[in-house]
Amino acid sequence: MTVTIYGIKNCDTIRKARAWLDDHAIAHDFHDHKTAGVDTASLSRWIAAKGWETVLNRAGTTFRKLPDSDKANLDAEKATALMLAQPSMIRRPVLEHPGGLIVGFKSERYAAALL
Secondary structure (H helix, E strand, C coil): CCCEEEECCCCHHHHHHHHHHHHCCCCCEEEEHHHHCCCHHHHHHHHHHHCHHHHECCCCHHHHCCCHHHHCCCCHHHHHHHHHHCHHHECCCEEEECCEEEECCCHHHHHHHHC
16 A cells, blocks of 8 residues: 655654554655645645645644735635645645545544555
């Protein structure tokens, strides 16, 4: 099974998700947005599957620090541009697995999809 987890190495939620994968002996690749960025094709695929509202992390510091003009009138195009410019605005983690895509970490959802 090919599993790829996307996020930022120093994120606590990423650490929890990676620890869960390790504890359940699920091999995975890690893609760090900070060092490797995010490509348009992957982001578009995630948005198509889950919607931009799910993929965009509005609760994060990076989004909250944006000027109000950048936060106003958000739509898929504007949100995509923001996330491409600053990948830390993508909700973490994004987990791609053979059966689909999981955005965010909840051990129950990981278990249901991967065990």
